[in-house]
């Protein structure tokens with residue numbers, strides 16, 4: 001079982017990542033399989049080195065469960081072969097759309113929160129589960145505008161998709177916080193209203209606060225105090241071990257800064273789970 005704090009495998013971090021010792025509580029790595037499917041050279045070596053050193057989880061960027069463009073069956077076959085080789089317990093990707101009529105935006109675009117959109121997601125999650133033959137976890141995205149028209153609350157939309165597709169949830173604490181601040185809702189109430197028994201993984205990241213107050217989900221800043229606090233709240237609601245990813249994709253600092261964030265996340269994680277772990281320790285009979 002993979003649990004504790006992980007980091008994304010990114011080329012600029014790889015050398016320092018692989019040089020870390022057991023004193024850093026870094027338990028696993030997340031990879032984007034699009035970087036490794038049917039690729040050799042640098043990427044093949046990077047993946048082999050990572051596998052020898054850490055457990056891996058996979059997080060895709062291209063399935064867009066709300067897209068109307070049919071899946072590329074060749075890509076699904078190649079992806080299945082990689083996931084099967086890596087023996088990951090689930091594969092995650094995003095609740096969004098990324099392409100229209102075969103044109104790819106290379107971005108995660110927000111869905112309208114209504115029944116037609118949730119049905120598209122449910123159908124595609126079923127297709128992905130059938131093709132990949134492992135459980136699918138979906139991640140809700142950060143968004144700055146949503147399509148107009150009739151809509152339900154985001155948490156209700158997300159919960160309906162999860163329940164009707166039987167998918168797992170990759171809960172991104174920073175996405176919840178960024179959306180809550182930009183759109184004016186309570187991030188704790190949002191998290192509390194989700195089917196938390198479906199959560200298999202968390203993401204934590206930094207974001208950029210603009211002068212006009214808009215928060216942009218950059219993955220290129222340190223994690224802010226409010227997101228650390230929301231992570232602790234989320235762990236208390238979950239009250240069980242899960243893998244937690246520190247997402248850093250841009251503006252890479254000295255590795256010591258990332259190591260300090262990993263240690264702080266791990267301290268919160270262990271503090272929250274300590275009572276559960278103690279209560280499961282068998283009593284010693286004298």
Ligand SMILES: [Fe+2]
Nearest residue numbers: 139172203247
């Ligand atoms: Fe994320």
